[in-house]
Amino acid sequence: MKKSLVVLCLFMFALSATAQKKKRNAKALIEVDGVCMMCKKRIEKAALGMKGVKYAVWNVKTHELSVILDERKTSVKAIKEKVAGVGHDTKEVKATDTVYANLHPCCKYRNEEIRKDHEGEGK
Template sequence: MIKYIFSIILCAGLFTTTYGQEIANAQIEDKVKTETFTVYGNCGMCKKTIEKSLKNAIGVSEASWDKESGEMKVTFEAKSISLDEIKQMIADVGYDSETHRAKEEVYNMLPACCQYQRPE
């Protein structure tokens, strides 16, 4: 009888662990995000600079900027990098977003053709 009860407990324990693991895995997958936001810029050269700024960013698997719409699309792992950090990396190479502004001196170092109209 004791053996019987023990095996039931063991089974329940095993089930809970497997189930818990599955939930954990699903949560990790959930954390691969794709976010879209505006980055101000002008031309194809801006595109290169903006996209290159995230090339070596750990956790970023895809980054593309559209020069017509100014739309930046980034796919990243939320456990490795935050949207905030991503926007900061873009600002660090001279490009503004709605929430992160590039430093004046970095902006001024952009080639003349890339000196886009900055948002207020």
């Protein structure tokens, strides 16, 4: 009885350790605010400049940043912080007003008029 209990405990421990293993090629989709091709370039450059990010493409139409990352070197949260650091909001991390204010006037995605001006881009 004791042996089976020990074996069961070891099995459960091994299973939990395997489930928490960080992936070398994890995929993630991150919603990022932006409106134009200048935004696209800035967002992708910020993400790709991070150690551990292997692929980053932002879709102007859907506002989704598709990334492949090495979770041993970076995290989705760190990518969101980096993107916000160059002026683009995510659902969880917002760009500071100072950084946002420094964006090119064409890229002021918080302004409804500018959003309307860019409707149809990226199709």
